[in-house]
Amino acid sequence: MSTKPDRVVLIGVAGDSGCGKSTFLRRLSDLFGSDMMTVICLDDYHSLDRKGRKAAGVTALDPRANNFDLMYEQVKALKEGKSVDKPIYNHETGEIDPPERIDPNHIIVIEGLHPLYDERVRDLLDFSVYLDISDEVKIAWKIQRDMAERGHTYEDVLASIEARRPDFEKYIDPQKQEANVVIQILPTNLIKDDKERKILRVQLIQRNDVDDSEPVYLFDEGSTIHWTPCGRKLTCSYPGLNLFYGPDNYYGHDVSVLEVDGRFDNLEEMIYVEGHLSNTDTKYYGELAHLLLQHKEYPGANDGTGLFQLLVGLKMRAAYERLTASDVKVPVEV
Numbered sequence: 001m002s003t004k005p006d007r008v009v010l011i012g013v014a015g016d017s018g019c020g021k022s023t024f025l026r027r028l029s030d031l032f033g034s035d036m037m038t039v040i041c042l043d044d045y046h047s048l049d050r051k052g053r054k055a056a057g058v059t060a061l062d063p064r065a066n067n068f069d070l071m072y073e074q075v076k077a078l079k080e081g082k083s084v085d086k087p088i089y090n091h092e093t094g095e096i097d098p099p100e101r102i103d104p105n106h107i108i109v110i111e112g113l114h115p116l117y118d119e120r121v122r123d124l125l126d127f128s129v130y131l132d133i134s135d136e137v138k139i140a141w142k143i144q145r146d147m148a149e150r151g152h153t154y155e156d157v158l159a160s161i162e163a164r165r166p167d168f169e170k171y172i173d174p175q176k177q178e179a180n181v182v183i184q185i186l187p188t189n190l191i192k193d194d195k196e197r198k199i200l201r202v203q204l205i206q207r208n209d210v211d212d213s214e215p216v217y218l219f220d221e222g223s224t225i226h227w228t229p230c231g232r233k234l235t236c237s238y239p240g241l242n243l244f245y246g247p248d249n250y251y252g253h254d255v256s257v258l259e260v261d262g263r264f265d266n267l268e269e270m271i272y273v274e275g276h277l278s279n280t281d282t283k284y285y286g287e288l289a290h291l292l293l294q295h296k297e298y299p300g301a302n303d304g305t306g307l308f309q310l311l312v313g314l315k316m317r318a319a320y321e322r323l324t325a326s327d328v329k330v331p332v333e334v
Contacts, residue, residue: 005106008079009320010124012115014175015131016168018142020185021111023299024131024309028109030295031313032320038105042112043089045071050094061113061167068118078104079124107320116175127213127319129312130179134186135161140197177251180210181315183308190239190262199239201261202304204311208254212322214279215256216311218245221278229273243273258311260304268293270307280311281318288314 011028015021025039047067048056058065074084081104088097116122116130133141143157152160176182182205188194189201206215219225224246241262248257258277264270270289274280282288291310292301300306 005081005104005324007106007324008081008104009107009126009323010075010079011107011109011316012122012125012128012179013109013111013131014113014115014128014172014179016113016133016138016164016172018138019131019133020183020300020305020309021131023305024129024312025109025111026298027291027295027306027309027313028316030291031317032107036105037107037109038102039109039111040075040086040102041089042066042071042110042114043091044087046089046096049089049096059164059167061164061171063114063117063171066114068114068121071114072118072120072124074102075108075110075121075124078102078108080104106324113172114175116178117171122178126323127316128179128181129316130176130182132173132176132182132184134184136187137185137197137200140195177253179207180213181206181312182250183305183312185305188239188261190242199262200300200303200305201259202300202308204258204304204308205248205250206256206258207250208256213315213319216258216277216279216315217256218243218258218278219276222247227276229276258308260307263303265302281314 013021013024029037043060045067046053046060046065048058048065053060053065056064060066070087074086077084083101083103085099086102087099090097110121110125115125116128122128139158139161142161143154182203184203184205186201186203187197188199191199204216208215218227225244227243227245228240229243230240239262241260241264244257244259244261246257248255264273268289270292271286274282274286274288277288280288288307288310292306295301298306300309
């Protein structure tokens, strides 16, 4: 644990299971340093264990299976610099284990299904992201993972997704309207009738009304840009690479949308793309490319997923530095 912070910065990471939260959290840990950051999985605030949920006929996605009052009290206490005794939900046994002591840290990340659900918790957040995967990609990913690693049949996978769908659409999905930024993963437009979902179209949907945070833009702020950078400066094998940037409206909010469709063949060349992006909150020219290259093994490192996870991480770093800078008392000359 690092020194006791003067200011606790609270970050919310929301999304369904299997949407890339763990990779995003690894990228955040790389940026901030693991000793500066404490991650709280909101599954720990399940009020019903697995048997209790089954008996009550509710899923973990249902707010009735979660203790939002305790979540709010403990997250508020941590933000105020107080330690808490947080419950633990044991994913292996499906039971609620004895609590653990959590001390305040410079950055507290709350991640899971419901970080933006309760208005009281949402109002405590300094920055939030929602990771949004389209149904087509979610099904393809789950099929690849569950059939390959867990021996499930295609029918099993589809049935489990369908069983979760009503609660997901009712309680989880609407939270994206509240996030500062949304990373949306969609099927590619570059391959007709693509079924493999290995090539992705990824959008970074950035609200324009976030205090002291300027959306990342491509070439010219506020314009609508379609860019196909393949050629002598960027290696692009089939099906190529397209970038888009432009203004839009998202659930009544004015937003700036950045999109990458396709894959980067050569991560060393990412510095060329980075050179055309502005408001990235990098510390030096090429930092974005350097961070991508540092962890080529992370899922999505060679497409818009990794790029946008890093851009959001850099926005969170800038927010942290801005919020904690005011804690430093500058002597005033009389």
